[in-house]
Amino acid sequence: xxxxxxxxxxxxxxxxxxxSTVLVVDDEPVVLDICARLLEREADLVVMVAASxxxxxxxLREQRVDVLVTDKNLPGMGGVELVAQARxxxxxxxxxxxxxxxxxxxxxxxxxxxxxxxxxxxxxDLRVLRAKVRAALERRSAGARGREQxxxxxxxxxxxxxxxxxxPERAYEALEDQLRAYEESSRLGLxxxxxxxGSPAAQGALVEAGFDVRVVSxxxxxxxxxxxxxxxxxxxxxxxxxxxxQRRPPDVLLLASPQADLGDLLEAITLRMDLVGxxxxxxxxxxxxxVRMLLLRRGVQRAQDQLADALAAFRRSIxxxxx
Numbered sequence: 001x002x003x004x005x006x007x008x009x010x011x012x013x014x015x016x017x018x019x020s021t022v023l024v025v026d027d028e029p030v031v032l033d034i035c036a037r038l039l040e041r042e043a044d045l046v047v048m049v050a051a052s053x054x055x056x057x058x059x060l061r062e063q064r065v066d067v068l069v070t071d072k073n074l075p076g077m078g079g080v081e082l083v084a085q086a087r088x089x090x091x092x093x094x095x096x097x098x099x100x101x102x103x104x105x106x107x108x109x110x111x112x113x114x115x116x117x118x119x120x121x122x123x124x125d126l127r128v129l130r131a132k133v134r135a136a137l138e139r140r141s142a143g144a145r146g147r148e149q150x151x152x153x154x155x156x157x158x159x160x161x162x163x164x165x166x167x168p169e170r171a172y173e174a175l176e177d178q179l180r181a182y183e184e185s186s187r188l189g190l191x192x193x194x195x196x197x198g199s200p201a202a203q204g205a206l207v208e209a210g211f212d213v214r215v216v217s218x219x220x221x222x223x224x225x226x227x228x229x230x231x232x233x234x235x236x237x238x239x240x241x242x243x244x245x246q247r248r249p250p251d252v253l254l255l256a257s258p259q260a261d262l263g264d265l266l267e268a269i270t271l272r273m274d275l276v277g278x279x280x281x282x283x284x285x286x287x288x289x290x291v292r293m294l295l296l297r298r299g300v301q302r303a304q305d306q307l308a309d310a311l312a313a314f315r316r317s318i319x320x321x322x323x
Contacts, residue, residue: 020137021046021063025056025070025082026098031121035069038126039133053077053085060089067136069119069129072099072106080106080113087114094136104260111275112286118269153304154182157311160318171310171317178310182303192227192295195220195250197241199232202255202287206230209288211295226250228294230287233260242273251294255287 022045024035032049039047048065050056053074059065068086072079083095097110098119107118116139117132157179194213196203206213216222218237223229229245231238232255245252253274256265268275276290 019044019046020066020140021048022067022069022133023048023050023056023059023065025050025053025068025074025079027051027071027075031071031098034123034126035129038130042130045133053079053082056082057085057089060086060093065090065093066140067133068093068095069133070095070097072097072110073101080109083110083115084113092140094140096132096136104256104262104265107262107265107269108256108260108275118266153308153311154179157182157307157314160311160314168317171314175310175314178303178307182300182307191299193225194228194230194291194295195223195226197223197229197231197238198235199230199255202230202232205287206291209292211288211291224249227298228253228291230255230291233257233264239264239267242268251298253287253290253294 022039024032024039024047026032026035026049029051032051036047036049039045048059048063050059053070054076056068056070060068065086068083070079070082074082079097079099083097086093086095094117095113095115096117096119097106097115098121099106100121110118116136119129119132123129157175160175192212194206194211195216196206196213197216197218200215203213203215214222214226218231218235218241223241223245227250229241229250230253231241234257235241238254242252242254251274253276254268256268256275265275274290274294276286
C-alpha cells in the first residue's frame with residue numbers, strides 16, 4: 001500500500017505522513033466540486049473523490065484514507081454500507097455521513113456502521129464541513145499517537161528485559177508482569193465496571209453477555225467511579241447527565257430508541273457521546289459489542305500507563321544498582 005509523503009522510519013510501524021487523505025463520495029457533481037475545492041485549500045490535505053460506493057471501494061483497498069466523507073443516499077450501495085465496509089478495510093479510518101434527509105433512524109444506522117459524525121446538507125456554512133473534517137483528523141491522530149506511544153513503551157520494556165540488565169528481582173518481576181499484562185490487554189474487553197441508568201432491558205443484555213453491571217440513579221455518586229455509563233434517550237435526565245460526566249472519567253454511551261428525536265441525537269454527537277441504536281433485536285446485540293470496545297480501549301490505556309510506571313521503576317532500580 002502506497003503511503004504519500006512517508007517520513008516515518010521503516011520499522012514496521014504506521015509511520016507519519018506530511019499529508020492526510022480525505023475521500024469524498026457523492027453522486028451529485030456539484031457537491032463533489034464544492035467539497036473538493038474547499039478541502040484542497042488546506043495545504044496538508046490530499047483529496048480524492050468518487051461518485052459512488054463502487055468507485056470508492058477500490059480506492060479504499062489500494063490507498064490509506066484518513067477520513068471518508070460520504071453521502072448516505074448513493075446509487076447502488078448506500079453510504080451506510082460503504083462506511084461499514086470502509087471500516088473493515090481500514091479500522092482506524094474516520095467516517096462522516098452527509099445527507100439532505102436526516103432522520104433518527106439514519107443517524108443511528110450511520111453510527112452503528114462506524115461513522116463518527118454527521119453533516120446535514122445543503123451546507124449552510126462551509127466552515128462546518130472543514131471543521132468536522134479537522135476534528136476527525138485530530139481524533140485519528142490522537143489514536144495513532146497513543147498506539148505509537150504504547151508500542152514504544154513495550155519495545156523499550158522488552159529490550160531492557162532481553163538485555164538482562166542488573167536490577168532488584170522485585171523490579172524485574174514487576175516489569176515482566178506489566179509487559180505481559182500489556183500484551184494481553186488487547187485480547188480482553190470484559191474487564192471493567194458498567195453502570196446502567198434506568199434500563200432493565202439494557203442491564204439484562206449486558207449481564208447475559210458477561211459484563212459486571214449495576215443499575216444506578218442519575219444522581220448516584222457511583223457514576224463517577226465506573227468505566228462506562230449507559231443511558232437511554234427515553235430518560236428525561238440523559239442530557240444533564242451527559243453534560244455532568246463530559247469531563248469526568250467514564251465513557252457515556254447513549255442508547256437511542258427508534259422514537260428518539262433527531263435534534264437530541266445531533267446534540268449527543270456534539271457532546272461527543274458514543275451512540276448506539278436500541279429497541280430492536282439488532283440494537284440489543286450491538287450494545288454489548290459497543291460496551292466491549294469501550295472497555296477494551298480503557299483497558300489498553302490502563303495497561304499502557306501501568307507499563308510506563310513499571311518501566312520507570314525498572315530504570316530507577318538499574319541506576320541505584322550501578323550507582
